[in-house]
Amino acid sequence: MTRDQIFTHVTDLMYKLFELETTEIKPESELQKDLDIDSIDAVDLMLELKNLTGEKVSPEAFHEVKTVQDVVITLERLMQERELNLEKTPE
Amino acid sequence: MCKYIDRAWRVAATGFSFAIFGLGGCLLGILILVTLYPSPFDLSRKQRWTRQSISVACWIYVRIMRGLGLLSFSFANPEQLKQPGQLVIANHPTLLDVVFLLSQMPAANCIVKAELWRNPFTAGPVRLAGYLRNDAVLIEQAAAKINGGQTLIIFPEGTRTRPGQAMKFKRGFANIAQLAKCKVTPVIIDCSPPTLQKYQKWYQIPERPPKFTFKVLAPINVGERSDFNRPKTIQVRHLTRLFQTVLQGRPVPKH
Numbered sequence: 001m002t003r004d005q006i007f008t009h010v011t012d013l014m015y016k017l018f019e020l021e022t023t024e025i026k027p028e029s030e031l032q033k034d035l036d037i038d039s040i041d042a043v044d045l046m047l048e049l050k051n052l053t054g055e056k057v058s059p060e061a062f063h064e065v066k067t068v069q070d071v072v073i074t075l076e077r078l079m080q081e082r083e084l085n086l087e088k089t090p091e
Numbered sequence: 092m093c094k095y096i097d098r099a100w101r102v103a104a105t106g107f108s109f110a111i112f113g114l115g116g117c118l119l120g121i122l123i124l125v126t127l128y129p130s131p132f133d134l135s136r137k138q139r140w141t142r143q144s145i146s147v148a149c150w151i152y153v154r155i156m157r158g159l160g161l162l163s164f165s166f167a168n169p170e171q172l173k174q175p176g177q178l179v180i181a182n183h184p185t186l187l188d189v190v191f192l193l194s195q196m197p198a199a200n201c202i203v204k205a206e207l208w209r210n211p212f213t214a215g216p217v218r219l220a221g222y223l224r225n226d227a228v229l230i231e232q233a234a235a236k237i238n239g240g241q242t243l244i245i246f247p248e249g250t251r252t253r254p255g256q257a258m259k260f261k262r263g264f265a266n267i268a269q270l271a272k273c274k275v276t277p278v279i280i281d282c283s284p285p286t287l288q289k290y291q292k293w294y295q296i297p298e299r300p301p302k303f304t305f306k307v308l309a310p311i312n313v314g315e316r317s318d319f320n321r322p323k324t325i326q327v328r329h330l331t332r333l334f335q336t337v338l339q340g341r342p343v344p345k346h
């Protein structure tokens with residue numbers, strides 16, 4: 001999945017969960033300040049993102065996250081880590 | 092001259108009543124600690140008794156303040172506040188709101204600022220009562236308390252109302268209501284002239300003694316108002332908006 005695809009996935013989810021127009025979600029939008037996403041929402045968002053990363057995203061992974069772009073980069077990293085793990089332990 | 096004396100008297104009496112609050116808080120904490128806590132009863136019962144003692148203390152305290160001529164108050168439909176297993180939400184114009192609400196509720200639980208856990212005058216009672224801390228509240232924990240029959244007080248603005256600004260609710264209370272599927276009773280608090288607001292000092296007293304009115308509205312059953320097929324986050328946003336409308340004195344929208 002490319003970074004653009006991840007971004008689209010995240011904006012679709014935010015539309016579904018938070019009634020945000022996809023046009024108002026920009027990579028530099030801050031979750032709390034611009035998009036009114038609180039800490040409870042963030043947990044719900046992480047639960048939904050499980051589908052993308054395959055495993056539960058721990059809250060710690062999102063500790064430093066401030067903008068939508070941060071979410072996308074974090075997800076990309078988690079997905080890469082997952083692929084590496086899968087390569088290491090072939091079944 | 093008369094006006095000056097009246098004002099001086101009320102500043103002194105306000106200081107006195109703050110001292111009573113601090114002293115009373117300390118004493119109540121110590122009293123509960125030495126009498127109730129060594130008893131063999133289980134913790135939840137001790138916490139309930141503590142909350143009942145706090146309620147009685149608040150009942151007396153607001154009457155002392157009224158007796159000193161510092162304020163007057165009236166409640167519309169206070170019986171509704173005594174119902175168990177509900178969430179009570181209110182706007183938050185002054186420092187005394189919670190004291191008045193607790194005075195009418197036999198054993199209410201509330202979500203309390205973490206600072207009050209460390210404040211020497213309040214630390215005793217708030218810790219022993221089993222109140223919830225605002226920096227460590229779990230939605231599940233709060234909902235379980237309501238479903239277990241406790242009544243929980245929340246000020247959805249999270250801080251005292253800023254006069255002249257539109258109310259902006261945080262969504263924690265709606266998350267709790269959505270999970271507990273409980274009744275939510277809105278209370279509209281009015282204090283006029285305003286006093287003890289955020290960023291006001293205790294001695295900045297109003298021209299004349301304020302009158303507090305508490306309008307307890309009919310409860311709204313969240314279990315019937317929410318569309319549980321939609322994502323939780325959407326339901327919570329709808330509930331937040333609904334109650335924000337209601338607490339600003341507008342009629343309840345029909346779905």
